[in-house]
Amino acid sequence: xxxxxxxxxxxxxxxxxxxxxxxxxxxxxxxxxxxxxxxxxxxxxxxxxxxxxxxxxxxxxxxxxxxxxxxxxxxxxxxxxxxxxxxxxxxxxx
Amino acid sequence: xxxxxxxxxxxxxxxxxxxxxxxxxxxxxxxxxxxxxxxxxxxxxxxxxxxxxxxxxxxxxxxxxxxxxxxxxxxxxxxxxxxxxxxxxxxxxxxxxxxxxxxxxxxxxxxxxxxxxxxxxxxxxxxxxxxxxxxxxxxxxxxxxxxxxxxxxxxxxxxxxxxxxxxxxxxxxxxxxxxxxxxxxxxxxxxxxxxxxxxxxxxxxxxxxxxxxxxxxxxxxxxxxxxxxxxxxxxxxxxxxxxxxxxxxxxxxxxxxxxxxxxxxxxxxxxxxxxxxxxxxxxxxxxxxxxxxxxxxxxxxxxxxxxxxxxxxxxxxxxxxxxxxxxxxxxxxxxxxxxxxxxxxxxxxxxxxxxxxxxxxxxxxxxxxxxxxxxxxxxxxxxxxxxxxxxxxxxxxxxxxxxxxxxxxxxxxxxxxxxxxxxxxxxxxxxxxxxxxxxxxxxxxxxxxxxxxxxxxxxxxxxxxxxxxxxxxxxxxxxxxxxxxxxxxxxxxxxxxxxxxxxxxxxxxxxxxxxxxxxxxxxxxxxxxxxxxxxxxxxxxxxxxxxxxxxxxxxxxxxxxxxxxxxxxxxxxxxxxxxxxxxxxxxxxxxxxxxxxxxxxxxxxxxxxxxxxxxxxxxxxxxxxxxxxxxxxxxxxxxxxxxxxxxxxxxxxxxxxxxxxxxxxxxxxxxxxxxxxxxxxxxxxxxxxxxxxxxxxxxxxxxxxxxxxxxxxxxxxxxxxxxxxxxxxxxxxxxxxxxxxxxxxxxxxxxxxxxxxxxxxxxxxxxxxxxxxxxxxxxxxxxxxxxxxxxxxxxxxxxxxxxxxxxxxxxxxxxxxxxxxxxxxxxxxxxxxxxxxxxxxxxxxxxxxxxxxxxxxxxxxxxxxxxxxxxxxx
Numbered sequence: 001x002x003x004x005x006x007x008x009x010x011x012x013x014x015x016x017x018x019x020x021x022x023x024x025x026x027x028x029x030x031x032x033x034x035x036x037x038x039x040x041x042x043x044x045x046x047x048x049x050x051x052x053x054x055x056x057x058x059x060x061x062x063x064x065x066x067x068x069x070x071x072x073x074x075x076x077x078x079x080x081x082x083x084x085x086x087x088x089x090x091x092x093x094x
Numbered sequence: 095x096x097x098x099x100x101x102x103x104x105x106x107x108x109x110x111x112x113x114x115x116x117x118x119x120x121x122x123x124x125x126x127x128x129x130x131x132x133x134x135x136x137x138x139x140x141x142x143x144x145x146x147x148x149x150x151x152x153x154x155x156x157x158x159x160x161x162x163x164x165x166x167x168x169x170x171x172x173x174x175x176x177x178x179x180x181x182x183x184x185x186x187x188x189x190x191x192x193x194x195x196x197x198x199x200x201x202x203x204x205x206x207x208x209x210x211x212x213x214x215x216x217x218x219x220x221x222x223x224x225x226x227x228x229x230x231x232x233x234x235x236x237x238x239x240x241x242x243x244x245x246x247x248x249x250x251x252x253x254x255x256x257x258x259x260x261x262x263x264x265x266x267x268x269x270x271x272x273x274x275x276x277x278x279x280x281x282x283x284x285x286x287x288x289x290x291x292x293x294x295x296x297x298x299x300x301x302x303x304x305x306x307x308x309x310x311x312x313x314x315x316x317x318x319x320x321x322x323x324x325x326x327x328x329x330x331x332x333x334x335x336x337x338x339x340x341x342x343x344x345x346x347x348x349x350x351x352x353x354x355x356x357x358x359x360x361x362x363x364x365x366x367x368x369x370x371x372x373x374x375x376x377x378x379x380x381x382x383x384x385x386x387x388x389x390x391x392x393x394x395x396x397x398x399x400x401x402x403x404x405x406x407x408x409x410x411x412x413x414x415x416x417x418x419x420x421x422x423x424x425x426x427x428x429x430x431x432x433x434x435x436x437x438x439x440x441x442x443x444x445x446x447x448x449x450x451x452x453x454x455x456x457x458x459x460x461x462x463x464x465x466x467x468x469x470x471x472x473x474x475x476x477x478x479x480x481x482x483x484x485x486x487x488x489x490x491x492x493x494x495x496x497x498x499x500x501x502x503x504x505x506x507x508x509x510x511x512x513x514x515x516x517x518x519x520x521x522x523x524x525x526x527x528x529x530x531x532x533x534x535x536x537x538x539x540x541x542x543x544x545x546x547x548x549x550x551x552x553x554x555x556x557x558x559x560x561x562x563x564x565x566x567x568x569x570x571x572x573x574x575x576x577x578x579x580x581x582x583x584x585x586x587x588x589x590x591x592x593x594x595x596x597x598x599x600x601x602x603x604x605x606x607x608x609x610x611x612x613x614x615x616x617x618x619x620x621x622x623x624x625x626x627x628x629x630x631x632x633x634x635x636x637x638x639x640x641x642x643x644x645x646x647x648x649x650x651x652x653x654x655x656x657x658x659x660x661x662x663x664x665x666x667x668x669x670x671x672x673x674x675x676x677x678x679x680x681x682x683x684x685x686x687x688x689x690x691x692x693x694x695x696x697x698x699x700x701x702x703x704x705x706x707x708x709x710x711x712x713x714x715x716x717x718x719x720x721x722x723x724x725x726x727x728x729x730x731x732x733x734x735x736x737x738x739x740x741x742x743x744x745x746x747x748x749x750x751x752x753x754x755x756x757x758x759x760x761x762x763x764x765x766x767x768x769x770x771x772x773x774x775x776x777x778x779x780x781x782x783x784x785x786x787x788x789x790x791x792x793x794x795x796x797x798x799x800x801x802x803x804x805x806x807x808x809x810x811x812x813x814x815x816x817x818x819x820x821x822x823x824x825x826x827x828x829x830x831x832x833x834x835x836x837x838x839x840x841x842x843x844x845x846x847x848x849x850x851x852x853x854x855x856x857x858x859x860x861x862x863x864x865x866x867x868x869x870x871x872x873x874x875x876x877x878x879x880x881x882x883x884x885x886x887x888x889x890x891x892x893x894x895x896x897x898x899x900x901x902x903x904x905x906x907x908x909x910x911x912x913x914x915x916x917x918x919x920x921x922x923x924x925x926x927x928x929x930x931x932x933x934x935x936x937x938x939x940x941x942x943x944x945x946x947x948x949x950x951x952x953x954x955x956x957x958x959x960x961x962x963x964x965x966x967x968x
Contacts, residue, residue: 027390029425031345032386039584057108059155060148063184071256072224074293077286078342079332086249093176093214 012036039069042080046087064090065078105146111156124158132162143170144181151188160189164196171203179207179215183222191226205722206237213247220250224257238266243275248284255279255290259297269302280313280320285333285340292346299353310354314361317354318368321347325721341382348372348389355397371392373406378413388429395433408433408440415447420456427451427462434469445470445543449482460494468501476509480519487526499523499530499634504889507538513546517553521570525560528567536569541577551579551584558585561608572622575612579629580606583636602637609633610647610935624658627651631666635677645670648898663950723724855961856944860887863896863944867965875935877927883916883946891916891955896926899943905931906942915946940964 010032011020019036023029040050042065047054055062068083069076079081107127114120131146138678139146147170150163165188170182190197207219220242223235239261242254255276262269295313299306326342333340351369355362372390377383387410394407411433414426430448434441448470451463470722471479483502490498501785502523510516520539524531543553557574564570578585582605613616613626627648634644648670651663669677856863868881885891900906911926930940942961947954 028345028349028385028389030381030388030421031342033421034341034382036334044200056112057105059152060181060184064180067221068175071221071253072260074256074259075342075346076252076256077287079285081332082286086785090214092473 010036012040016041017055035075038078038080039066042069042083045080045084104145104152107149108152111152120156124153124156128153128158128160128162135162135166144178147181147185154189155574164189164194168196168199168203171200171207176215179218180944183218186222186226193228197226197228197231200710201234204231205235206236208235208242211920213250216242216250217253218809220253220257224253224260226262227257227260229264232491233268236261236271240271240275243272243279247289251279252286252290255287255294258451259294262294262297262301266301269298269305272298273302273305274733277309277313280316280562285343289340289343289346292343292350293738296346296350296353299350306354310358310361314351314354314364317347317351321351322371325368325375335382337377337380338382338386341386342968343437344372344386345389348386348393352396355393359396359398365393365397366403370406373403373410378410381419384414384417384419388425392431395429405440408444412444412447415444415451420459423451423454423459424456424462427466431462431466431469434466442470442475445475445479449479452483453486457494461497464497464501468505471505471509473509473511476505476511477515480505482527483521484519487523494934495527496530498534499527503531504534507535513542514549514552516547517549517556521556521560524567524573525564526567526569527568528571529557531569536573539573543573543577544580550577550581552586554581558605558608561612568619568622571612571615571618572625575609575622577624578609579625579632582633602633602640603643604631606630606637606640606644606647613651620656620658623651624662627659627662627666631669631677634670641670688916851965852963853961853963855881855942855963856946856957856959858886858957858959860885860889861891861946861957862886863946865961865964875933876929876931877940879930881926881928883924883926884923885916885918887950888918889950891950893950894924895946897945897947898928899945900930901941903932903934903938904940904942905933907931 006025007022008025008027008029009020009022010029011018012033013019019040020035021032023032023090041057043050043062046061046065047058065087068086110598111120111123114123127149131150134142134146143166147163147166150160150166154160163185167182167185171186173179173182185475186200204219204223207215208223210216210219220239223231223239229230229233239254239257242250244279255696262272272294276291276295279287282291295309321344324339324347327339330339333343335341338344348369351361351365355365369390370388373394376386376390378387391407391410394403408430411426411430415420415430417423417426417429427448430441430444439659445467448463448466452467454460454463455831466842467479467483480502483498483505486494487498487502503520506516506519506523510519517539520536524536524539530534543549546553554577557570557577560570561574582602585605609629613623613630615622618626630644630648634641638958645667648663651659652667654660743844748845852864852866854862855865862884864882864884866882868878868880870876870878881896883894883896892915894911894916896908896911898906898908907929909927909929911924913924916922916924930942932938932940940961941964944957944961945958946957949955
């Protein structure tokens with residue numbers, strides 16, 4: 001955890017990548033660690049054993065997942081299954 | 095085919111960029127690609143627009159400017175197909191932010207999309223709105239979003255709820271519209287919608303107090319019930335994380351309950367049970383469980399006081415502290431710091447665990463733990479705590495030592511129960527980490543030492559012993575050198591032994607050895623060396639047998655390239671050689687430093703410059719003002735030297751320690767003189783009281799030899815008091831000698847300028863004083879007065895001393911008299927020259943009060959008077 005002016009940075013390291021979240025100072029850090037982990041799990045499920053290249057070449061899909069997960073700075077959906085389902089539907093449209 | 099035509103696939107471009115080996119290569123590739131995209135934009139290319147925008151977004155993520163693509167976003171959003179819209183909205187969110195004016199153009203498209211039949215598109219629009227909308231957009235589109243809060247599709251409801259959060263943040267006035275829909279949301283079963291509803295509710299309460307009241311009354315019970323159901327719910331695979339169903343929902347609910355319960359006793363009561371249940375039942379071996387517990391503890395600490403729950407909370411924190419995971423310990427320490435303000439007792443129980451954390455391997459945990467310990471210290475536990483901390487100081491890292499030292503020092507200062515313990519601990523700290531100790535800390539130590547007069551012997555012996563073992567710590571050396579100088583005789587005589595001490599025998603030469611090694615050490619800096627020199631001077635007075643040896647040491651620095659050392663060396667050498675008679679007076683024991691005023695000064699942290707404090711006028715009883723120093727005096731800056739006893743220390747500490755590195759050269763010997771011989775010399779300065787009488791009697795004892803010096807050099811006024819007697823101005827001539835022959839010319843009374851009538855300033859039955867005036871041209875404020883004393887009686891006056899006092903707006907400078915023996919019956923006169931500067935020249939005339947003291951047949955006589963008959967225009 002790092003503190004930066006009015007916000008905190010919470011990060012978690014996965015192999016060579018750092019996933020960082022910038023949150024308010026008053027927020028619960030441990031919860032966000034779980035949040036990061038859930039996100040990574042979703043990515044993993046979606047891309048089937050995700051690696052860094054997947055994220056680079058498919059950044060718009062990553063954003064799609066992110067849009068289903070967090071919106072306006074708050075959590076949107078906590079169920080992995082629900083998000084994956086929705087992604088499936090969205091993929092069909094593209 | 096040109097690899098960079100707009101036909102390039104996104105994938106290929108990414109690959110090309112990643113294949114670049116250098117930054118310059120990459121820039122080249124990006125530039126080509128941007129050119130191609132710009133060309134395509136100009137041509138209004140339809141087919142590849144979304145691909146181009148995707149490429150543009152990638153380029154933007156790399157950090158290059160991409161504003162030319164903003165209009166493309168709008169065009170894409172306006173197109174009918176989902177993929178295009180998708181990319182368009184994504185581009186909108188990435189490439190623009192709420193400050194761009196382009197955003198306004200999108201409003202209409204977004205509105206249309208919000209009403210679209212395809213719910214995915216509605217979702218897209220809500221998403222974009224929620225992430226990036228500006229205040230105006232929010233106002234325009236709020237009604238749509240409200241409507242969508244009740245849409246049948248839960249996905250839309252979720253997104254609408256979160257979008258509302260942003261709207262409320264941007265436009266707080268709209269908050270009331272959302273209150274009712276939110277109440278409905280809170281009863282949802284679908285976790286996604288529920289969690290978004292809760293988050294919306296939390297933000298609503300933060301923004302609008304009415305909402306807070308409303309929710310507090312209506313919804314608290316419902317929420318408590320929801321949480322209870324959640325906690326007791328069976329295993330649900332969909333939301334399970336580490337064995338707990340939907341920990342995020344737990345946490346959000348707790349947070350909302352916190353907001354509702356803060357400041358309100360009823361709401362807090364309703365929550366107590368469920369909080370207790372969560373706190374006790376949740377497993378804490380996984381991070382998810384710990385996260386919930388953490389939130390629970392935060393909530394308990396924030397809501398209205400409930401002793402049992404609080405204890406529970408702090409116990410949980412205590413458990414956290416022993417957890418192996420650094421994150422959890424860090425979080426626990428943070429929380430404990432806040433908890434101390436609420437309930438210090440409970441936190442005290444975990445003191446030992448916290449102490450363990452101070453020694454942790456992780457730097458941020460160490461820092462936090464140290465701060466926490468600092469907050470925990472009070473009178474009862476200060477001794478064991480300090481012992482622990484000092485022990486740890488020995489093994490801690492270099493970078494941590496600075497922090498640790500500072501904290502230990504402030505703990506010792508604030509809470510020390512008795513002086514001897516204070517001195518002990520400070521000595522330990524100095525021995526270990528003296529280099530990290532700040533100046534004001536060891537200054538304070540010196541103040542305390544000088545105040546603890548019964549501990550002088552103990553202190554100096556302890557310091558001596560410490561110096562034998564470790565001599566690398568600068569501050570330790572300085573304090574030790576000062577003490578040995580001051581209390582060297584106690585050291586050698588083993589005076590004032592306390593029961594706990596072992597006797598040591600220290601010979602005089604041992605003491606001198608120690609100080610000498612301090613000077614000779616290569617690593618000693620200027621301050622230490624200067625302090626050592628003055629300490630040697632003191633020792634030469636206290637240990638006369640070592641005087642010769644000390645002189646040799648001092649003389650070694652005669653040629654030093656550092657001005658301070660050279661000057662001290664020369665002056666001290668002179669004192670030792672030629673002025674043994676006054677030496678002991680010069681280096682007498684320092685008066686006790688006033689702790690209270692020193693502490694007060696430190697608290698207000700005045701800048702430590704010697705000249706400023708000493709520059710203030712010395713306000714003595716009759717309001718005698720300082721003389722304007724003659725330019726010759728400025729060279730020595732001697733007259734600026736005397737802080738009055740009334741000034742609260744000023745930087746007398748600097749003087750006392752003999753440390754002054756101000757460029758205006760200061761003779762440390764002379765600065766010592768007023769302080770060391772305070773009782774004697776200060777009396778010289780207090781004219782309005784009788785001690786002046788004793789003064790003229792006692793000064794001859796000290797300065798008797800000086801009396802014989804006919805002051806050939808007139809003008810130097812060392813002790814900066816206008817009413818200085820002839821005796822003290824002889825001291826001036828003494829000091830002059832120190833400079834080996836520097837002889838300022840006496841001021842010649844100027845005979846030009848307008849003539850003023852002479853007056854008879856004072857006349858009694860036995861004495862007459864006449865004043866003659868003259869002014870220098872071009873200097874109307876200053877008058878040179880030549881005073882003539884005539885003895886009208888038939889007895890010889892001996893030990894004739896004239897003193898004068900002037901009000902504050904005048905400055906008086908008195909030259910030595912021509913003699914101190916007045917023959918009888920006007921057979922001879924004594925003349926004395928005065929210089930008066932009138933700062934209110936023209937507005938107020940001169941006035942002066944006199945005091946004349948002399949002896950007739952061994953009996954003291956005192957005459958006083960006031961001169962009011964000065965010519966008006968002086």
